[in-house]
Amino acid sequence: MTDVATEKPRRGRPPVSDEQRQRQRLDISRHAVRLFADQGVAATSGEQIAQAAGVSERTFWRYFPHKESCVEPLLTKMVDAFCEVLHDWPRELELVDHLREAYSPLLDAATDEDIEAVLAVVRLTHGERALRAAYLMLRERAEDALGEVLAQRAGLARDAIEVRVQAAAMSAVLKVATDDVATAAADGVTRETLEGHREQIATALRGLSRML
Amino acid sequence: MTDVATEKPRRGRPPVSDEQRQRQRLDISRHAVRLFADQGVAATSGEQIAQAAGVSERTFWRYFPHKESCVEPLLTKMVDAFCEVLHDWPRELELVDHLREAYSPLLDAATDEDIEAVLAVVRLTHGERALRAAYLMLRERAEDALGEVLAQRAGLARDAIEVRVQAAAMSAVLKVATDDVATAAADGVTRETLEGHREQIATALRGLSRML
DNA sequence: CGCTTAATGGCAGATGGTGCCAATAAATGT
DNA sequence: ACATTTATTGGCACCATCTGCCATTAAGCG
Secondary structure, eight states, X not given: OOOTTXXXXXXXXXXXXXXHHHHHHHHHHHHHHHHHHHHOXXXXXXXXXXXXXXXXXXXXXXXXXXXXXXXXXXXXXXXXXXXXXXXXXXXXXXHHHHHHHHHHHHHHHSOHHHHHHHHHHHHXXXXXXXXXXXXXXXXXXXXXXXXXXXXXXXXXXXXXHHHHHHHXXXXXXXXXXXXXXXXXXXXXXXXXXXXXXXXXXXXXXXXHHTTO | OOOTTOOOOOOSOOOOOHHHHHHHHHHHHHHHHHHHHHHOXXXXXXXXXXXXHTSOHHHHHHHOSSSGGGGHHHHHHHXXXXXXXXXXXXXXXXXXXXXXXXXXXXXXXXXXXXXXXXXXXXXXXXXXXXXXXXXXHHHHHHHHHHHHHHHHHHTOOTTOHHHHHHHHHHHHHHHHHHHHHHHHTSSOOOHHHHHHHHHHHHHXXXXXXXXX
């Protein structure tokens, strides 16, 4: 057991660092999304993506188990950032107010191009079944993270029914808001677009609480 | 335009009725789900399903565009039934109360075997990514139907933000409740299991409203 | 420079899924 | 009964997705 500091008399070529691998995936992801947006998912072959990214088809399939999961790195980048913001949501603040404070840095962390790409993917998910499926799966992962945060805030078990319900509901709200912003930003992203997202979330949350 | 009673001097073999086609799909669906549950989705080939259902592989692929969509007929049967119950949800009643009144007939409409199969699929979705994706897509269709109902009740446009948010939130709640019941009913379905579902939904909805 | 281990690329092969055409089934008209 | 017409079916060829296996190359270390 107690492998406190696993002994490491490493001998051969060291495995590539995790960040390196993530960066590679992200790079391929960008190429793939561009192709998806240009010619559709079905019309884009794995071979094409691999070629665009400058790797062999074989290694491409090693990096991505399915074609649609190419969108994952780009999207998770955003989702993870959002989860981080959520994570240090102080107990005494309303969520909306917290977002107003902490949301902008999130946006500065990503390039405009990446943001544009993410929104493009979200728009694509409306016509491309395969992408929609991948997108929904990803949102469930986000919902999970959200559940952790909520459980901690409420001092309840992660699998308490209230926690899971609230996480699911908030996640659903976020989905609606995000979809709205993505379609609104169909042509060009401006800073207002994104602050619009923040406000859209606020509106949506209000709509939820008015529900009873 | 005005094709009031479309003239029909039909000449050749008439297309099979829609119900016929649905029944055929449902039949194949049952075989497929059994195989999925027994040996996993990945290990079940289209050829195998076709053979089990007694059709050629070619026609199988005509009935189902993807392997995972085999679960669709069984699930939609339930979802549609639920939507129907929702549809005549009288304005003056709380949802929970309405369900208490109208939920049982829903269950009587289906055979125990089908209910068992549906729950089995829901359980399967936790380990089988492909099924999870299909399941989520289907839930989105249900969310859409829910949106229609809510819009009508509230006298708002279908695409009003409040309507969409509420539909998404309720749908999410339903998802949690359903998941709970499916895992709870892992071994054998009893009538209590299903009344449990109704109460689980009630609990979940309360949890949601407590959220603010 | 040799030794060791990780990543890559190439190739064969199973499975998913589609287009095309021939065969058959179910109706109607003569 | 038989020809005609149209819908469904099944068979076949074919491309794309994805995996297992092995040779090759890359990256560290003494």
